[in-house]
Amino acid sequence: MLKSLLSSIGVSSFERSAADLFRHYAEQWADTVRQDYFGNTMATMNTGAKYRVLLSAHIDEVGFQVTEVCQNGLLKVRGIGGVCPARLNTQQVVVCADCGYVNGVMVSTPMTNDGKMPDIKDFFVDIDCQNREQAMQLIELGAPVAFMPNYSVHDSVITSKSIDDRVGCYVVLEVMKRLKGGLKKIRLSVAATTQEEIGLRGMAAVAQTEQPDMAINVDVTDAEQLDKTSRPRMGEGCAIVLNADSHAMFRERVIKTASRANIALQKCLGREITGGSDSSRMQIFSPKTLVGELVIPCKYMHSHTEKCSLNDIESCINIITDLLTGLDEELA
Numbered sequence: 001m002l003k004s005l006l007s008s009i010g011v012s013s014f015e016r017s018a019a020d021l022f023r024h025y026a027e028q029w030a031d032t033v034r035q036d037y038f039g040n041t042m043a044t045m046n047t048g049a050k051y052r053v054l055l056s057a058h059i060d061e062v063g064f065q066v067t068e069v070c071q072n073g074l075l076k077v078r079g080i081g082g083v084c085p086a087r088l089n090t091q092q093v094v095v096c097a098d099c100g101y102v103n104g105v106m107v108s109t110p111m112t113n114d115g116k117m118p119d120i121k122d123f124f125v126d127i128d129c130q131n132r133e134q135a136m137q138l139i140e141l142g143a144p145v146a147f148m149p150n151y152s153v154h155d156s157v158i159t160s161k162s163i164d165d166r167v168g169c170y171v172v173l174e175v176m177k178r179l180k181g182g183l184k185k186i187r188l189s190v191a192a193t194t195q196e197e198i199g200l201r202g203m204a205a206v207a208q209t210e211q212p213d214m215a216i217n218v219d220v221t222d223a224e225q226l227d228k229t230s231r232p233r234m235g236e237g238c239a240i241v242l243n244a245d246s247h248a249m250f251r252e253r254v255i256k257t258a259s260r261a262n263i264a265l266q267k268c269l270g271r272e273i274t275g276g277s278d279s280s281r282m283q284i285f286s287p288k289t290l291v292g293e294l295v296i297p298c299k300y301m302h303s304h305t306e307k308c309s310l311n312d313i314e315s316c317i318n319i320i321t322d323l324l325t326g327l328d329e330e331l332a
Contacts, residue, residue, distance in 0.1 A: 001170060001173065005170050006166045013060070015194045023035070029043075030190075032044050043176070043189065044188065046186060048187070049186050049187040052187045052210070053215070060196055062164075063080045063144055064093070065144055067141065071132045074129075075104070086117060087305075089110070091105070092150075094148050097138055104127040106123050108124065148161070164219070164298060168296070182328075189210065207284070211286050217278045217293045218293070218296070220306075221239060221298065222271070225299045225300070232268045236266055238297075238315045242268065245279040249290060253323060264315045270295075294319065
């Protein structure tokens with residue numbers, strides 16, 4: 001399931017293929033599955049229970065959109081989400097076309113005319129076409145472009161595109177799978193939200209329609225790496241976010257759950273004191289909801305070669321599963 005989710009294509013506002021895969025898995029354990037006009041997918045089990053818990057993760061990934069087909073057959077693109085241009089040159093991509101996926105390579109000159117590193121606007125996609133007419137037979141303006149699927153695993157470390165945030169989608173599905181038939185008082189829903197990378201738009205809709213009692217958002221965060229220190233380390237557990245987007249009562253419960261069950265857990269500050277992930281939208285648009293966020297440490301975020309640890313994913317699954325099991329017993 002994890003490899004399939006990571007390998008699916010779902011650039012922000014073009015998430016249908018990835019969302020359909022999420023729905024396929026959710027239907028195996030949920031009582032009901034539904035989608036809204038944003039493309040958000042919500043699945044619910046134990047629908048008769050009164051206490052409502054929502055687990056969420058965003059299904060979209062960063063990518064590009066074709067803005068021009070040039071006379072030489074190359075494609076100009078604009079970025080969708082915060083793609084880092086320094087990591088783009090010669091990266092393999094796929095262009096989503098009516099005929100299927102068209103393979104391409106991101107290309108630019110090493111430096112711009114003024115001696116600066118190239119920006120997104122300086123890049124082209126080479127799809128092996130000799131001229132505009134040939135390219136137009138394959139590609140339409142507006143076509144989304146995603147990093148080419150490239151999943152690999154070595155010593156419990158995954159390298160792949162779209163770890164942000166397909167690992168979160170995997171976590172919430174796996175929790176639902178493990179809790180199937182085990183909850184008595186909790187109505188458990190999982191949501192794969194859309195358009196997170198372009199403004200947290202999907203969650204704004206989900207928060208207003210779902211209005212849960214508790215919401216746990218699962219995302220990634222920058223791991224300790226070459227240019228980022230004092231961050232959570234890969235392989236040492238998921239992390240609880242110590243900012244305004246995680247309520248103090250939620251943080252306390254998570255820390256106690258992890259300590260009692262001897263599950264690895266780290267702490268991190270988040271990029272800002274608030275904002276940047278779906279949990280902030282749940283707080284704003286559903287103010288009666290107790291909101292918290294757990295994150296998976298991730299290297300090289302928003303690139304073709306993101307990295308995370310299978311151990312941290314399992315840590316996150318176990319903490320949420322144990323937390324909800326304990327909460328269900330308290331409600332009984």
